Amino acid sequence: MSHRDNAAARRPAVGVDLGGTKIAAALVAADGSVLARASAPTPAAAGPAAILDAIAALAARVAGGADVRGLGLGAAGVIDPGSCRVVDATDVLPGWPGTDLRSGLLRRLSGLVPRVEAVNDVHAHALGEAWLGAGRHARTALLVAFGTGIGGSYIVGGRPAVGAHAVAGHVGHVPSAEAAGLECTCGGSGHLEAVASGPAVHRRYLAAGGDPAAEDTRAVFDRAAGGDALAASAIATAARAAGGALGGFANALDPHAIVVSGGLAAAGRLWWDPLLAAYAANVVGALSATVPTRALLGADAAVVGGASLILRD
Amino acid sequence: MSHRDNAAARRPAVGVDLGGTKIAAALVAADGSVLARASAPTPAAAGPAAILDAIAALAARVAGGADVRGLGLGAAGVIDPGSCRVVDATDVLPGWPGTDLRSGLLRRLSGLVPRVEAVNDVHAHALGEAWLGAGRHARTALLVAFGTGIGGSYIVGGRPAVGAHAVAGHVGHVPSAEAAGLECTCGGSGHLEAVASGPAVHRRYLAAGGDPAAEDTRAVFDRAAGGDALAASAIATAARAAGGALGGFANALDPHAIVVSGGLAAAGRLWWDPLLAAYAANVVGALSATVPTRALLGADAAVVGGASLILRD
Numbered sequence: 001m002s003h004r005d006n007a008a009a010r011r012p013a014v015g016v017d018l019g020g021t022k023i024a025a026a027l028v029a030a031d032g033s034v035l036a037r038a039s040a041p042t043p044a045a046a047g048p049a050a051i052l053d054a055i056a057a058l059a060a061r062v063a064g065g066a067d068v069r070g071l072g073l074g075a076a077g078v079i080d081p082g083s084c085r086v087v088d089a090t091d092v093l094p095g096w097p098g099t100d101l102r103s104g105l106l107r108r109l110s111g112l113v114p115r116v117e118a119v120n121d122v123h124a125h126a127l128g129e130a131w132l133g134a135g136r137h138a139r140t141a142l143l144v145a146f147g148t149g150i151g152g153s154y155i156v157g158g159r160p161a162v163g164a165h166a167v168a169g170h171v172g173h174v175p176s177a178e179a180a181g182l183e184c185t186c187g188g189s190g191h192l193e194a195v196a197s198g199p200a201v202h203r204r205y206l207a208a209g210g211d212p213a214a215e216d217t218r219a220v221f222d223r224a225a226g227g228d229a230l231a232a233s234a235i236a237t238a239a240r241a242a243g244g245a246l247g248g249f250a251n252a253l254d255p256h257a258i259v260v261s262g263g264l265a266a267a268g269r270l271w272w273d274p275l276l277a278a279y280a281a282n283v284v285g286a287l288s289a290t291v292p293t294r295a296l297l298g299a300d301a302a303v304v305g306g307a308s309l310i311l312r313d
Numbered sequence: 314m315s316h317r318d319n320a321a322a323r324r325p326a327v328g329v330d331l332g333g334t335k336i337a338a339a340l341v342a343a344d345g346s347v348l349a350r351a352s353a354p355t356p357a358a359a360g361p362a363a364i365l366d367a368i369a370a371l372a373a374r375v376a377g378g379a380d381v382r383g384l385g386l387g388a389a390g391v392i393d394p395g396s397c398r399v400v401d402a403t404d405v406l407p408g409w410p411g412t413d414l415r416s417g418l419l420r421r422l423s424g425l426v427p428r429v430e431a432v433n434d435v436h437a438h439a440l441g442e443a444w445l446g447a448g449r450h451a452r453t454a455l456l457v458a459f460g461t462g463i464g465g466s467y468i469v470g471g472r473p474a475v476g477a478h479a480v481a482g483h484v485g486h487v488p489s490a491e492a493a494g495l496e497c498t499c500g501g502s503g504h505l506e507a508v509a510s511g512p513a514v515h516r517r518y519l520a521a522g523g524d525p526a527a528e529d530t531r532a533v534f535d536r537a538a539g540g541d542a543l544a545a546s547a548i549a550t551a552a553r554a555a556g557g558a559l560g561g562f563a564n565a566l567d568p569h570a571i572v573v574s575g576g577l578a579a580a581g582r583l584w585w586d587p588l589l590a591a592y593a594a595n596v597v598g599a600l601s602a603t604v605p606t607r608a609l610l611g612a613d614a615a616v617v618g619g620a621s622l623i624l625r626d
Contacts, residue, residue, distance in 0.1 A: 078599060088599050140477065152565065161469075163567020164453065167599045174561030175554075175595065177493040177503055186597050190490055190557070241488075244503070248487030249565070252465065254476020282488065284499050286391060286401050286480045 011069045014059045014113065015307030017121060018051070018075040020044060020092035024299065025058035027066060028307035032132045034300055036062045044092060048099040056108035063112060070115030072309030073101060074124020074302045080166045084118040087166050117309035121302055122169055123160035125295075126153030128305030129259050131312065133296035138257035142249055143295070144171055146242060147262035149185065150193045154253065158312060171249065172197065178241035192245045196238040198263055205234040221267050235267070236274040243275035246292055247282025254287060261295035324382045327372045327426065328620030330434055331364070331388040333357060333405035337612065338371035340379060341620035345445045347613055349375045357405060361412040369421035376425060383428030385622030386414060387437020387615045393479045397431040400479050430622035434615055435482055436473035438608075439466030441618030442572050444625065446609035451570035455562055456608070457484055459555060460575035462498065463506045467566065471625060484562065485510065491554035505558045509551040511576055518547040534580050548580070549587040556588035559605055560595025567600060574608035 150172025463485025
C-alpha cells in the first residue's frame with residue numbers, strides 16, 4: 001500500500017441511520033470511533049425527496065468539511081445493497097419503495113461525498129455490533145432486535161446475508177407455538193412477532209385483564225417489576241417464544257455469536273431469564289456453549305454499521 | 314490452464330454416501346454424471362474401523378482402476394469439513410464420534426485416492442441438488458429432507474454453511490405450533506421433527522385412534538389414499554407444520570431456491586398440497602415467487618454431492 005493509499009484508508013466516513021421517526025448521522029473514523037453526531041426527525045409524510053434532503057443536510061453537518069470516503073446508510077425498508085434502491089417498505093414511509101438512495105444522495109452531496117452504500121437498518125445495526133460490539137471477533141453473527149417489530153440480520157464474514165430478494169432477516173415471521181392463532185403484522189398468523197414484539201406484550205397484558213391504565217409496553221414492564229403477575233406472565237410468554245425461536249435459529253444456522261438488541265433487550269431479568277431458559281431448552285447439545293448476549297453499542301450501532309459499508313469495504 | 318491441468322480436471326472422483334443402514338458409492342465424472350455404482354450394508358455394530366474398511370472396499374470397486382482425483386464422503390453424524398473428523402453422532406453408529414475420516418480412508422486407499430473430503434450426509438445431498446438438481450443455477454439453496462428425521466443444509470456459493478461447530482442444518486429442531494407438547498428426539502419438545510417426520514406421522518395416526526395394523530408411515534399414506542380420514546389428518550398436520558417452517562426459513566434467509574427431499578417428498582399431493590398452502594400463508598409478500606420444489610436427483614444426490622467436494626473445489 002502506498003503512502004497515499006494509507007492516508008485514504010485513514011479518512012472517515014459518514015454513517016446514517018434512517019428510521020420511521022428519526023434520522024441519526026455520525027462522522028465515523030476508520031477505527032469505528034464516532035467523531036461527531038447529529039439527528040433530526042424523519043419528514044416521513046413529506047415524501048422521499050424531503051427525506052433525502054434531510055439525510056444530506058445531516059451528513060454535511062457531521063462531515064463539517066472533512067475529507068470523507070463516503071456515506072453508508074442503514075434505512076428502513078427492504079433495501080437492495082447492490083443498487084441501493086428501496087425494494088419494499090411499510091406505510092411508515094409513504095412513497096419510499098422505488099427510491100434510488102445512491103443517486104439521490106450523490107446528487108445532493110456532490111463534491112462532498114464520493115460514494116454511497118445502503119442496506120436495511122437492521123442489517124446496519126448488526127454490521128455495527130459484528131464489527132465492534134457483541135459480535136466482535138465472531139466469523140458469523142446473528143443479531144435479532146426485539147422492539148416495535150422483530151427483525152434480524154445474519155452477518156457472514158463482515159457482510160449481511162440479504163438473500164435472493166434482499167428480504168432475509170424477517171426473523172419475526174417464523175412459526176411460534178406461543179403465537180398460535182394470533183394475527184401478525186405481515187398478514188399471516190402465528191408468527192413470533194405476534195407474541196414477542198413490544199406491542200404484543202402490551203396487547204397480551206390488556207387481553208388477559210391487566211390494568212387498562214397501562215398505556216404501553218414500558219408500563220407493562222413497570223407493573224411487572226412492581227409485582228403485577230399478569231404483567232410478568234405476558235412478558236414471560238413473549239420471552240419464552242423469543243428464546244425458543246433463537247434456539248431454533250441456532251440449531252439451523254449454528255452462528256458463532258447470537259446478539260440480542262431492541263427495546264426489550266433493555267428490560268432486565270424479567271425478560272432475559274425466561275428467554276435464556278427457553279433458549280437452553282431448545283438448543284441441541286452440541287451448541288450449549290453458544291449463548292445469546294446483549295448488544296453493546298446502543299444507538300451508535302446502526303451509524304457505525306452504516307459507515308462500515310464504506311470503511312471496511 | 315496447461316494441457317496437463319486440463320486432463321487432471323477431467324478426471325473423475327469417487328462419491329460416497331454413508332448412512333446408518335447402507336453405504337452407497339459411485340464413480341462420478343467431472344460433469345457430475347455417474348459412471349459406476351456400488352453399495353453395501355453399513356457394518357454399524359462392528360465399529361468405525363469396519364465402516365471405513367467397507368467404504369474403502371466400495372470405493373476401490375467403483376474406481377475400477379481409474380485415475381481418480383479423490384474421494385468425497387457424505388457421512389451420518391456431525392462432520393467437521395475442515396478436519397474431516399466426526400464431531401458428534403447418534404447411537405445409530407456406535408463409537409463414530411472422534412473418527413478421523415480423512416486419515417482413515419487415505420491409509421486404506423493409499424496409491425488409489427490422493428485426497429479425501431467429507432461433510433455430513435444431508436449437506437452432501439444438498440450439494441448434489443444445488444449442483445445438478447432442483448437447486449441448479451441458484452446462488453443459494455436451502456434443502457430440507459423430511460424422512461425418519463428432518464435435516465437440512467443451506468448451500469451458499471456451492472458450499473454448505475456448516476456454522477461455528479459444524480452443527481448447522483438441524484432444521485428439524487425449530488419451534489412448531491403443531492408440535493406443542495410433543496417430545497423430540499433431541500431431548501427438547503415442541504420441535505418440527507416431533508410432528509413432521511415420518512415416524513411422527515405414524516405415531517400421530519395411532520394416537521388419534523387409527524388402525525393399529527398400520528405398521529409404518531407408508532401404511533398411513535396408503536390408508537389416507539384409500540380414504541382413511543384419520544390418516545389424511547395426521548399427514549395434513551405434519552405437512553402444515555413443514556410448510557410453516559419452510560415459510561419461516563424463507564422469511565429469515567430468503568434463499569434463491571428451496572428444495573424438499575426425503576421419503577415424505579415422494580408421498581404425493583396428500584402431503585404437498587397442505588405443505589404448499591401453509592408455506593404460502595406464512596411467507597411474506599415479497600417472497601411469493603420463491604416456491605419449494607421437489608428434489609430431482611433421488612438416491613444419486615448424496616454421492617454426486619460428495620464427489621462435488623473434489624470435482625468442484
